[in-house]
Amino acid sequence: xxxxxxxxxxxxxxxxxxxxxxxxxxxxxxxxxxxxxxxxxxxxxxxxxxxxxxxxxxxxxxxxxxxxxxxxxxxxxxxxxxxxxxxxxxxxxxxxxxxxxxxxxxxxxxxxxxxxxxxxxxxxxxxxxxxxxxxxxxxxxxxxxxxxxxxxxxxxxxxxxxxxxxxxxxxxxxxxxxxxxxxxxxxxxxxxxxxxxxxxxxxxxxxxxxxxxxxxxxxxxxxxxxxxxxxxxxxxxxxxxxxxxxxxxxxxxxxxxxxxxxxxxxxxxxxxxxxxxxxxxxxxxxxxxxxxxxxxxxxxxxxxxxxxxxxxxxxxxxxxxxxxxxxxxxxxxxxxxxxxxxxxxxxxxxxxxxxxxxxxxxxxxxxxxxxxxxxxxxxxxxxxxxxxxxxxxxxxxxxxxxxxxxxxxxxxxxxxxxxxxxxxxxxxxxxxxxxx
Ligand SMILES: Cc1ncc(COP(=O)(O)O)c(C=O)c1O
Numbered sequence: 001x002x003x004x005x006x007x008x009x010x011x012x013x014x015x016x017x018x019x020x021x022x023x024x025x026x027x028x029x030x031x032x033x034x035x036x037x038x039x040x041x042x043x044x045x046x047x048x049x050x051x052x053x054x055x056x057x058x059x060x061x062x063x064x065x066x067x068x069x070x071x072x073x074x075x076x077x078x079x080x081x082x083x084x085x086x087x088x089x090x091x092x093x094x095x096x097x098x099x100x101x102x103x104x105x106x107x108x109x110x111x112x113x114x115x116x117x118x119x120x121x122x123x124x125x126x127x128x129x130x131x132x133x134x135x136x137x138x139x140x141x142x143x144x145x146x147x148x149x150x151x152x153x154x155x156x157x158x159x160x161x162x163x164x165x166x167x168x169x170x171x172x173x174x175x176x177x178x179x180x181x182x183x184x185x186x187x188x189x190x191x192x193x194x195x196x197x198x199x200x201x202x203x204x205x206x207x208x209x210x211x212x213x214x215x216x217x218x219x220x221x222x223x224x225x226x227x228x229x230x231x232x233x234x235x236x237x238x239x240x241x242x243x244x245x246x247x248x249x250x251x252x253x254x255x256x257x258x259x260x261x262x263x264x265x266x267x268x269x270x271x272x273x274x275x276x277x278x279x280x281x282x283x284x285x286x287x288x289x290x291x292x293x294x295x296x297x298x299x300x301x302x303x304x305x306x307x308x309x310x311x312x313x314x315x316x317x318x319x320x321x322x323x324x325x326x327x328x329x330x331x332x333x334x335x336x337x338x339x340x341x342x343x344x345x346x347x348x349x350x351x352x353x354x355x356x357x358x359x360x361x362x363x364x365x366x367x368x369x370x371x372x373x374x375x376x377x378x379x380x381x382x383x384x385x386x387x388x389x390x391x392x393x394x395x396x397x398x399x400x401x402x403x404x405x406x407x408x409x410x411x412x413x414x415x416x417x418x419x420x421x422x423x424x425x426x427x428x429x430x431x432x433x434x435x436x
Contacts, residue, residue: 003030007292014289017258018281020223021187023132023155031295036088036302053085071311078314086310088298090115090278094313097320098278099285102261105244108251110261111290113278114297115308119231121301122262122279123150128300129293130189130225131157136182138190140164140174142367142396144197144229157189165358170201172210176218184221192246193229195236195363198394198402202241202362212249219257226250230263232363234329237337241361251282258282265316267364269325270332274312335410336364342410343403346417354424364406368420370399374428381420384427389419 007030012019031037039050054062061083071079081091089095090113098113116122123146131137133156139147141161151157162177164170171177175190182188192211194202203211218224228247236243250259264277279297283290301308319325343366347357353371360366370376378395385391394402401420408416 003032003295004028006030007295010288011292014287014292015258015281015283017223017256018130018225018289018293021130021189021225021258023128023130023135025132025155026129026296029129029296029299031088031298031302036298036307040087051085055084071314074314074318078318082311082314084310086115086307086313088302088307089294090308091310091313091317094276094317094320095278097317101320102280105248107248108282109284110251111281111283111285111293113280114294114301115313116262116264116277116279116301117305117308118266118275119229119262119264119277120146120150121275121305122264122277123147123227123229124154124304125279125297125300126189126225126227126260126262127151127155127157129296130187131155134158136160136179136186136188138162138175138178138188140171140178140192140196142198142400143191144193145396147191151189164196164199164201168356168358170203170207170359172203172207173214175211176214179218179222182222187223187225188218189225189227190215190218191227191229193231194246195232195361196365197231197363198365198396198400199358199367200360200363200365200405201358202236202243204240205242208242208246208249212246212253215250215257216254219254222256224257226257226259228259228261228263230261232267233263234268235333235336235364236362237340238361247280247282265312265319269316269319269329271312271316271319274315275309276312276316336406339405339408339410339413342413343405343417346414350417351421351425354421354428364404366403366405367396368401368403370401370424372399374424376424376427381424381427384423385419389423391416391419391423393420 008019008027042048042050056062060080063083068079071082095112127150131151135157137151137157138160141164148159152159160178162174164174179188215226228245230245247259247261250257259282261280265271265274281293356369356371358367370378378399378401382393382395385393396402
């Protein structure tokens with residue numbers, strides 16, 4: 001029996017739903033017992049001649065002083081760790097620190113987080129394991145466009161969508177609607193992203209209840225892997241909007257539903273360029289199923305990026321160890337909350353014959369829809385704003401414009417809204433066919 005067969009059997013014992021939902025690639029995957037495996041077994045031995053990194057013979061790197069000095073603020077031990085290879089699964093201390101952070105809101109067992117190269121890579125690993133040709137991947141639309149590249153372009157999965165909003169309100173049944181035409185019994189992947197990109201929306205307690213009820217219903221029909229893309233976790237600005245991840249509400253709720261948490265330092269700690277993400281399953285950390293998944297993840301990670309970058313993991317370890325960090329993150333959240341309020345105020349006065357702001361309450365973005373009867377294309381409006389108003393937004397075809405208020409000064413947000421309004425009014429007043 002092959003190593004992968006062994007892992008698949010262990011996974012079936014510990015998580016029948018994840019085993020049933022594995023892709024063909026996911027089934028074949030197992031961390032091979034080659035160099036990193038053997039090097040990990042030799043860690044701490046007096047003579048370790050396993051791995052191709054240049055050291056002083058006692059575990060410290062031989063590196064140019066100029067490189068070392070780039071880590072000037074670090075203790076020697078941390079500088080060494082930043083320069084040497086990271087373990088494939090991530091640096092143990094960082095995994096523990098992130099696990100402690102998750103543990104503060106945990107209501108179910110969870111695996112030790114696997115370090116990934118940003119959240120994109122975590123999602124891509126999920127796609128490798130659970131998406132493949134013709135596998136439906138359900139997403140509320142509009143959604144972060146990279147999901148299409150990650151799941152459909154790279155893995156051949158079929159993206160199916162339901163409307164994120166209906167009649168100007170959040171639609172908690174978007175995933176169920178997206179999967180309505182799918183043959184029962186066949187596995188599916190669903191992606192949830194709150195606070196959302198591009199919507200900047202997090203469901204209320206009642207909307208969460210409906211959303212979870214819909215997913216549990218769906219799991220009566222098929223094995224369902226639910227990916228919680230928690231990129232913007234914590235950026236909540238309204239009282240009464242729950243801040244916790246839906247991961248915890250979905251863990252251990254249905255034998256046919258497996259939540260997977262994708263999160264990381266990118267937005268949660270404003271470490272955008274650090275490329276440190278994490279991938280966590282709702283399974284006991286010491287079980288054989290967790291080990292099987294870790295083996296598969298390490299195999300795929302090694303095949304794509306070798307190992308995750310050590311330097312940014314060490315930087316993140318420093319931030320997570322520092323007691324001042326939570327207060328500093330809160331100060332950033334408060335600045336964003338002020339921008340959120342300024343934008344919400346400015347949009348509350350916007351000309352409703354031109355623009356329809358969709359509900360937003362969290363995260364980094366707000367979404368506005370061009371009124372349908374204007375027959376304007378959002379990309380034309382975006383171009384007009386670039387060319388005549390010195391202003392950049394993101395167009396989401398055919399009618400949406402996304403405002404990233406996280407990167408605009410609070411005082412400038414009313415002017416930003418004014419420019420959008422003026423641009424759209426100008427274009428709507430033009431004879432049709434003159435472009436923009
Ligand atoms: C919803 C969502 N998920 C994932 C990511 C990717 O995060 P990272 O930059 O860590 O790859 C982003 C980044 O913009 C995002 O908006």
